Amino acid sequence: MTCARCDGTHWVCEYHPDRPWEGPKACGCGGAGDPCPACNDAAPDEMPLPSGFENSITSIDVMRPLLRNQAGKPRRKPPS
Numbered sequence: 040m041t042c043a044r045c046d047g048t049h050w051v052c053e054y055h056p057d058r059p060w061e062g063p064k065a066c067g068c069g070g071a072g073d074p075c076p077a078c079n080d081a082a083p084d085e086m087p088l089p090s091g092f093e094n095s096i097t098s099i100d101v102m103r104p105l106l107r108n109q110a111g112k113p114r115r116k117p118p119s
Contacts (some may be wrong), residue, residue: 044056044075047062048061056067060094
């Protein structure tokens with residue numbers, strides 16, 4: 040059975056949480072998507088993502104070596 044709130048997409052409009060964020064019945068007001076409170080209650084790392092979603096957040100574990108050395112000082116730029 041399809042969720043009446045999000046029309047089975049797992050995402051609702053941020054401004055109109057009673058309307059789907061994507062799909063044929065999408066709100067279309069330009070608001071961001073929010074997880075559907077009725078059917079998308081998974082942990083953040085397990086959430087179903089909208090189609091075409093690209094994660095652009097870089098993990099701090101990946102960035103940490105680039106930011107500071109062990110003494111807390113900014114790293115020098117590598118020689119060119």
